[in-house]
Amino acid sequence: MPNIGSVLKSEIQRVARKELRAETQQLKKTVAQYRGQIAELKRRLQALEQQVRRQARGSGRAAATVSDEGADDDSPALRFSAKGLAAQRKRLGLSAAAVAKLLGVSALSVYKWESGKTRPRARQLEAIASLRKLGKREAMARLAA
Template sequence: MPNIASILKAEISRVARKEVRTEIETLKKASVAYRSSIAELRRQLNALEKELRRLAKVAARTAAAPASDNEATAGTKRRFSAARLAAHRARLGLSAASYGQLVGVSGQTIYHWEQGKARPRAAQLESLAAVRDFGAREIAERLTTR
């Protein structure tokens, strides 16, 4: 006949193992959830750091650009349109070389601006704005003096 103490001991061990197994399963599930949550937070952190670096670069560019632009343009922001430049030159009936003399650049530069291959600098934008304000007589006068 088996010993009652050994049977009782075996039963207690079996029940304890069952209880421990259920507790471990819940802990494993919680651990998996925490690990996935941590991985998602790391991805978010990397994305935010990347965005922060991008914004810092943009802020550095915009902080440096207005200082130089304001000195050159004296507070006036000029826009440039290649098509409008070509139309203005055609309306005046000037060659690119003649128009370039008025602005203070070469005729090739005028062609590049009109084709969109290059853009004028801030000082050149001011010269273009000044030429746009000239009348036909003043343009003829300036071209003959140069």
């Protein structure tokens, strides 16, 4: 026959575990709610940061156009992007050598521009800008001529 002390001790432990389980369940629910709220706040923060970046880019463009209008020189401010040149070349369906022939430079120059190793000079930037206005047919016609 078990000792009454050991029976009492085991019963106290069982009741204590039951109480703790109830308390921890409530804490788990609260933690889950907080995690959901944190995730929602992170999503809102990310959306707001994207909106700020978009507006900053837009205001940068507006400032650039205002400064261009105030300039006295006739040359427009041309931007260059290595990815943009590669995309333009692919849009026209041309090889780097064909683009080089259109621009009057070497194929290696076009390769270096697209890889970002070098930047074209101002005169070459104007020729690259004129590529944006060409269609596939017109580019092929210029190459054939």
